[in-house]
Amino acid sequence: EVQLVESGGGLVQPGRSLRLSCxxxxxxxDDYAMHWVRQxxxxxxxxxxxxxxxxxxxxxxxxxxxxxxxxxDNAKNSLYLQMNSLRAEDxxxxxxxxAALKLRPLSYFDYWGQGTLVTVxx
Amino acid sequence: DIQMTQSPSxxxxxxxxxxxxTCRASQGISNYLAWYQQKPGKVPKLLxxxxxxxQSGVPSRFSGSGSGTDFTLTISSLQxxxxxxxxxxxxxxxxLVTFGPGTKVDIK
Numbered sequence: 001e002v003q004l005v006e007s008g009g010g011l012v013q014p015g016r017s018l019r020l021s022c023x024x025x026x027x028x029x030d031d032y033a034m035h036w037v038r039q040x041x042x043x044x045x046x047x048x049x050x051x052x053x054x055x056x057x058x059x060x061x062x063x064x065x066x067x068x069x070x071x072x073d074n075a076k077n078s079l080y081l082q083m084n085s086l087r088a089e090d091x092x093x094x095x096x097x098x099a100a101l102k103l104r105p106l107s108y109f110d111y112w113g114q115g116t117l118v119t120v121x122x
Numbered sequence: 123d124i125q126m127t128q129s130p131s132x133x134x135x136x137x138x139x140x141x142x143x144t145c146r147a148s149q150g151i152s153n154y155l156a157w158y159q160q161k162p163g164k165v166p167k168l169l170x171x172x173x174x175x176x177q178s179g180v181p182s183r184f185s186g187s188g189s190g191t192d193f194t195l196t197i198s199s200l201q202x203x204x205x206x207x208x209x210x211x212x213x214x215x216x217x218l219v220t221f222g223p224g225t226k227v228d229i230k
Contacts, residue, residue, distance in 0.1 A: 052216070059218040
């Protein structure tokens with residue numbers, strides 16, 4: 001059974017940093033691209049960042065470019081999101097999502113974690 | 123950047139009604155389009171990928187169509203359990219993806 005478990009969320013002051021983690025199990029982690037998607041309270045889904053299976057291709061939404069860094073450790077079946085210079089508008093539930101297609105750059109998402117809540121407030 | 127729009131932003135329909143949601147891309151994306159359902163307080167669920175392919179386990183009352191810039195999600199007979207927000211997603215430019223703003227579906 002595929003499982004994605006996010007952690008690392010919490011309350012943080014504006015300008016500070018936070019690192020999110022996503023522990024994956026139930027599939028061959030290093031065969032699939034992975035993504036972070038966020039959802040502000042009462043709002044829609046916003047893609048944040050994605051990383052290919054071998055970390056060779058990485059992308060960011062314009063809203064987080066230069067502040068957030070995605071990475072993965074295939075030996076640990078883990079995905080990360082380093083978030084620096086946090087702003088109030090980064091407050092959201094952050095989901096980890098798995099690409100559906102093995103070793104394919106263009107893919108939709110077939111599994112999502114339950115999310116970890118990040119609140120940026122003084 | 124390719125922008126995604128959805129219409130309507132919300133709708134209210136009766137049980138048994140046929141419901142159609144439209145998603146439009148600002149540039150052609152071939153058939154690299156997926157649809158997700160998110161029920162209140164729940165994680166998004168994949169319904170359709172490649173514009174018209176039904177994900178395994180999804181009820182056959184859901185269908186998708188379109189290619190290029192214009193896409194539709196149809197619920198042939200709305201059920202109470204279909205109350206949710208529906209999002210389209212383009213995935214034609216790895217690893218970047220974009221979600222539409224969502225369409226909230228309620229029962230009248």
